[in-house]
Amino acid sequence: MHFSFTTLLLLLVTATSSIATPLPAEDNTLDRAHKNKNNAGSNGVIELKSPHHNLKLYTNDPSYTFSAARKDLLHLMSWAGDSNRLSTSHMTETLAAILDVPHRYFPELPTRKIARTIMADIRAESDFNSGNVSPGRLGSGDSWGLMQVSQDGSKELTLFQQHARIGSSRAGPLIDWQTGKTLKADSLSKKDLLRPWVNIHVAAWIQANLGKSGSLDPYDWAAYHRRSRKRSPKGDDQVDEEGDDQSERKGSRKGKGKGKSDGEGKGNGKGKGKGDNKGNGKTKGKGKGKGKGKGKGKGKNTSSNSNIDHSPLPRTMRTALGSWVAGPHPDGHGSYLQPGDNISGPYLQNIVKAVSVFYGGQRLSAGWLDGLVLNHELVDYQ
Known part of the structure; x- marks a missing residue:
């Protein structure tokens, strides 16, 4: 994999920053190898707080966090009369999967819209x-x-x-x-x-x-x-x-x-x-x-x-x-x-x-x- 001089320079700056946390190297295709001071990637992708220590979740909508997605899911389940269908553990697991799918399989589309569609x-x-x-x-x-x-x-x-x-x-x-x-x-x-x-x-x-x-x-x-x-x-x-x-x-x-x-x-x-x-x-x-x-x-x-x-x-x-x-x-x-x-x-x-x-x-x-x-x-x- 080859990086441009600009990308390498940005990676170097990120590595020395006390604010930014490097994103995974596997994500280099979409140029998500660094964050700026707003915690946003170069293409608007940001890392979310994850419920699993080994799982990294991302969103291209800064306002669509794990909490926002949880609110959506609870709202839809209540509307459908299914509020008690998922156990606490399955609720967390389901939400994590719903948030991982947009970044992993539909990166070209808004995280919020795909997450809601999956729900x-x-x-x-x-x-x-x-x-x-x-x-x-x-x-x-x-x-x-x-x-x-x-x-x-x-x-x-x-x-x-x-x-x-x-x-x-x-x-x-x-x-x-x-x-x-x-x-x-x-x-x-x-x-x-x-x-x-x-x-x-x-x-x-x-x-x-x-x-x-x-x-x-x-x-x-x-x-x-x-x-x-x-x-x-x-x-x-x-x-x-x-x-x-x-x-x-x-x-x-x-x-x-x-x-x-x-x-x-x-x-x-x-x-x-x-x-x-x-x-x-x-x-x-x-x-x-x-x-x-x-x-x-x-x-x-x-x-x-x-x-x-x-x-x-x-x-x-x-x-x-x-x-x-x-x-x-x-x-x-x-x-x-x-x-x-x-x-x-x-x-x-x-x-x-x-x-x-x-x-x-x-x-x-x-x-x-x-x-x-x-x-x-x-x-x-x-």
Whole structure:
């Protein structure tokens, strides 16, 4: 890694300052290697007081601290009638994960907006029940934890284990909340998806890359990553070509769909349906209008080079979240934007409805998520 003379000079000044504390060297891609007298990084990123001695949290909004995020989460949980869902320890762990995700996987967007979106997503997925396991039907596979990650159906944990950069992330090594040491992804089991820290990071990493790729199937991420790196040689992620080749060989088809809920009554019932290779699940569920059905299937890869390079779907949080439930559809057919969509539509509406709570209850549409525009490069991918 090469630094400019100006950057080296600033690093030297920082090292001799009694006010500043150097940020981790792993974060050099975003030039976060020093702080000024206002505790702000050169690009506006500041370090937050962390609840874990081995965890460093960052925000690009000086007013959005750990306390501010906690206030947001408590407010949303109270509004949703879920105030007692998280234990004290899980509350802290969940908050830490929610604050780590924006800096780690969505650095191009405001910390506050991404944190609030993740909170709203958790509410839509599980009503803040970290132990929630939604049984599937017809072999579609269960979905686990706060953000309803599926291992049996979509192999989402396996995808994370095989392709997420853990020790060499652009944001610094991803630690294990339990041990304080670098996360050993290979040792994670499905049961670990009930841990808020693991669950949120697995889900958010997949969502981020679905959005950044324009809803590409993970099967095509290796080729897309290789092409995007050639277009932007100074991108955030730098991995060797051998890793890219392994990624392409290990890639697998993912289809996923969540069902429409027809109820507003309180309840925890979740519905899941078996999907085809396009992730078209059909089911009805109960509980706060957030019943879900995940359709998961493996099918023949139909992506083309044109889809890899020129997805018609916008690279936004709406695509990230819509693809998380409707499945990846780079050509736009069968995606969350199709007329008559009854899978991702209600899910996205539930998210923006929860987000609106943070803005005085003003009416928001799913288009609000399109305002959160993502970079085109995959994040922490190998």
